[in-house]
Amino acid sequence: MVEGIRIKGGAGEFEAALIAVVLDHITREEDALRRLPPGGARGMPAWMRAEFPEEPDTPLEVVEPDRS
Numbered sequence: 001m002v003e004g005i006r007i008k009g010g011a012g013e014f015e016a017a018l019i020a021v022v023l024d025h026i027t028r029e030e031d032a033l034r035r036l037p038p039g040g041a042r043g044m045p046a047w048m049r050a051e052f053p054e055e056p057d058t059p060l061e062v063v064e065p066d067r068s
Contacts (some may be wrong), residue, residue, distance in 0.1 A: 005023065007016045 007019055011019065027068075
């Protein structure tokens with residue numbers, strides 16, 4: 001594990017802070033992936049499943065025929 005990071009090359013305070021936030025986010029994502037059960041993900045998240053119909057054969061939307 002990396003203990004410290006040195007940012008060089010003309011980055012100001014804002015740029016250095018942004019780089020630190022991105023690196024922290026990547027580290028947290030990698031840690032979360034390591035904690036997944038063997039074999040992969042836990043399935044589709046609820047916010048994605050919310051749009052699926054209750055029955056597999058139910059259409060997602062009803063399209064009215066063009067009457068012109």
